[in-house]
Amino acid sequence: MGVKEVIETINRMQSGGVIERYAIGGAVGATFYLEPVATLDVDVFVEFHAEPGSHIVSPEHIFKHLRERGYKMEVEYVIIADWPVQFLPAGTPLLQEALATAVEKDVEGTPVRVFTPEHIAAVALETGRAKDKARVLQFIEAGALDPERLKEILARHGLSGQWEKFERQFIK
């Protein structure tokens, strides 16, 4: 049991039409580009649609599908292969772009969609907790980012100011 089984489960949900496009972000996503980053959960970004007759987007159909197959829920997480998995809506323009431009990777024959390194860094910068800033630094130190591409993304989403502050604080 492990992250690979989580990916296989998500792929089955996608091929079964339970979810549409998805991409992995957060620490698990970062691990596709960096050394493994210890984490307790898996962040899966998906497109949520409003329930019929409602304007509220809800992951309920995802939970229902998994509950019916015996998966346990813990608050906002679903436990898959012992991992708490959080299905998150791509609810901001940055996350929508990250989801749309995610890249396909291969884990021993299992396909998986992952945010680009620049989008993982941009989302981390926007989130702004200490551990998110540490992740951005990891990407920079590992040379795993295209700096120009990152700056374009940040400018498009109004994050240039946060980037300048981050640069002053940690890089310059």
Added chain:
Amino acid sequence: MKASIGRIQESKRAFRQKLANAPIAEKLQMLDALRERMLAIRRGSNAGAKRKAVVHQTPPATDR
């Protein structure tokens, strides 16, 4: 023996690079192991905190 900070940093950087370049399936297995370790540490600290709480518990009042 003289430790060189520069050499230590370089060796750490090289190790991190080696891990980053490992096959993704291997890195995901490392994530599984890291999570297990984090949970074990967390369980250990919680158990320690509970034991401490018992040691410092105020004895019940007696009817004297």
